[in-house]
Amino acid sequence: MSDSAPSPSPRLAVVLLAGGQGTRAGLGLPKQLAVLGGKPVLRWSLDAFAAHPAVNGGVLVANGDVATAVNPLPAGWISVDPGTERQQSVGNALAALADWDDQALVLVHDAARPGVTNEVIDRLLGALRTAEAAIPTLPVPDTLVEQAHDEAGDVVDRRVLARVQTPQAFRLDVLRRAHAEAVEAAATDDAQLVRRLGIVVTAVPGDARLHKLTYAEDIAILGGLLGIGTMRTAVGMGYDVHRLVIDKPLWIGGIEIAYSHGLEGHSDADVALHALTDAILGALGDGDIGDHFPPSDPQWRGAASHRFLSFAADRVAARGGQIDHVDLTIIAEAPKIGPHRAAIRARIAEILAIPLERVSVKATTTERLGFTGRREGISAQAVATLQLPEN
DSSP: OOOOOOOOOOOEEEEEEOOOOOGGGOSSSOGGGSEETTEEHHHHHHHHHHHSTTOOEEEEEOOHHHHHHTOSOOTTEEEEOOOSSHHHHHHHHHHHTTTSOTTOEEEEEETTOOOOOHHHHHHHHHHTTTOSEEEEEEEOOSOEEEEETTEEEEEEOGGGOEEEOSOEEEEHHHHHHHHHTTTTOOOSSHHHHHHTTTOOOEEEEOOGGGOOOOSTTHHHHHHHHTTOOOEEEEEEEEEEEEEEEETSOEEETTEEEOOSEEEOSSSOOOHHHHHHHHHHHHHHTOOOHHHHSOTTOGGGTTOOTHHHHHHHHHHHHHTTOEEEEEEEEEEOSSSOSGGGHHHHHHHHHHHHTOOGGGEEEEEEOOTTOHHHHTTSEEEEEEEEEEEEEOO
């Protein structure tokens, strides 16, 4: 009987790739920051890896804004900047792991796959007991055909095909060598680079919950796969009016418009953003702008109204919801809003961090009737449509 102690398990690092822009998702913000079940998509992966007992640390590859949005990072994690391509991003992470021993293990994961499970991690680590690289795969359930333009061609034998997922697992020395020898050779994942070394990559069963967020509709698919629950539509309406006074700057829809008069109010009196803020708060059932920013509070004197609208958008995100659409009507006899409509629309989309096509801005007059017709003031009304998780 041997008295020698068992060999300690090799250290395990995670490389979490979150450097892409994710523009195909059409969410108006990096897809890794899209809210899923009340927290950013990126946070799902961070939390899953941090909770696994075998993980000793990790490298988040993300630009500063993305990294800041998920601070603080788990213990033992650091962040590095991404490269222009995926391969460069992994290379930056490997450089950050320079003091890790070659015998360590590494998992490389795409942050757009939030459904990381302990079971998949354990299967990959089990494979690395005898293999040098392992990836999770799923069978292809659909019939596949070759396609040229809109014409379906020959059937492809799906029995020899598989869908590749992440995380992908490697011995650290193998991944280092694969990247060092890649030179100009591009690859869509690290397993391809390892195979070019002549190393066998073992396939283990993947998980449908590792579905990749690519398009906006994938948020709903992931919600179902991860058991987050169904969403409901909520609609809110907002209305605001302010008096026109001489020698004040005129702010409407987040932009300053050159005019002889401005709007009177405790803040900058941006009637359009006030109406939008109330519409979003109304859809949330969360009071109105005066509840959160009372005019009796001196800290809001002269405040820029984009702060109020950003606050309302943050309340939506905190509830695990998203803004589907906002529709704004500005009612003014003068100045003419038409020449500024495109700029107002773009500014609102920027403040709310949603695609431009989800923002509607219209302008009208009251045919010289009432206080707006007499050029005494400007009013605005807005409707906001949200998607919120069911309680």
